[in-house]
Amino acid sequence: MSLIQSFKSVLAPPNRAAFPFLALTGGIALLGRATPWRITRALGNIGAGGFAFCLYFFRDPKRFPPPRAGLVLAPADGRVTSVELVSPPAALGMGEEPVWRVATFLSVLNVHINRMPVAGRVSRVAYHPGQFVNASLDKASELNERNEVALTLDDGRQVAVVQIAGLIARRIVCHVEEGSIVEAGERFGLIRFGSRTDVYLPPGVTPLVGVGQTMTGGETVIAHL
Structure with a gap:
């Protein structure tokens, strides 16, 4: 895999299986960061980290099978x-x-x-x-x-x-x-x-x-x- 392909793979959109996890972690991040309390803001940071991890883990890059049978x-x-x-x-x-x-x-x-x-x-x-x-x-x-x-x-x-x-x-x-x-x-x-x-x-x-x-x-x- 070339460097360009590797870069595209990292930035690929997530598979649909990620949606429940993104909704959960994204919700925690938004709610936590929207409050003035230190403990909830820390929870929001954890949610943001989880959101980023789910984006990365569930990435679903396009692949191009060789055009040959057999x-x-x-x-x-x-x-x-x-x-x-x-x-x-x-x-x-x-x-x-x-x-x-x-x-x-x-x-x-x-x-x-x-x-x-x-x-x-x-x-x-x-x-x-x-x-x-x-x-x-x-x-x-x-x-x-x-x-x-x-x-x-x-x-x-x-x-x-x-x-x-x-x-x-x-x-x-x-x-x-x-x-x-x-x-x-x-x-x-x-x-x-x-x-x-x-x-x-x-x-x-x-x-x-x-x-x-x-x-x-x-x-x-x-x-x-």
């Missing part, structure tokens, strides 16, 4: 923490054959909008309540609260994307349902506030990214189908 794109901004051969999530009915999983960890400083890695049909959505251990740990894929989405491609192969709540995150938002038709790079949800997003590739498809690589959701190519 690509698997990063589902989120962040850093790749693992690339492993593992069995797909059992609830998605994708079989037990090990496939490549690319895990991306999102810190509170990353853009938290989740994007579809491929174009296809949503064939299964499975939500699992769970714990909130550090999302960068491998065990988070089985222990933490998570939302699993299976996507069926035109040729019948399947790709899975999993939203995983983290140590601070306490809310997973997913806007798609079973039967939805989606495009690669399309927004489909977010996780508040710090999380992880995994992609499971079809059998025989090898990832092109490695541990430690920085991802740009909807733009970075994970693999060729």
Whole structure:
């Protein structure tokens, strides 16, 4: 991502999921600053800080997916923490054959909008309540609260994307349902506030990214189908 793109990303307008938080913190800021008492003015300053943080956290920059078919794109901004051969999530009915999983960890400083890695049909959505251990740990894929989405491609192969709540995150938002038709790079949800997003590739498809690589959701190519 270029310096200009990074600057635009920081100044991007917020996602609609931010509106309740902006209303709350903005209201506290206005009420606190409008009173003459020191304690309420301090509360107003806290509200203003919260308002600024919500603007930053929920920023929703435009992304431009590569104009090529047959690509698997990063589902989120962040850093790749693992690339492993593992069995797909059992609830998605994708079989037990090990496939490549690319895990991306999102810190509170990353853009938290989740994007579809491929174009296809949503064939299964499975939500699992769970714990909130550090999302960068491998065990988070089985222990933490998570939302699993299976996507069926035109040729019948399947790709899975999993939203995983983290140590601070306490809310997973997913806007798609079973039967939805989606495009690669399309927004489909977010996780508040710090999380992880995994992609499971079809059998025989090898990832092109490695541990430690920085991802740009909807733009970075994970693999060729």
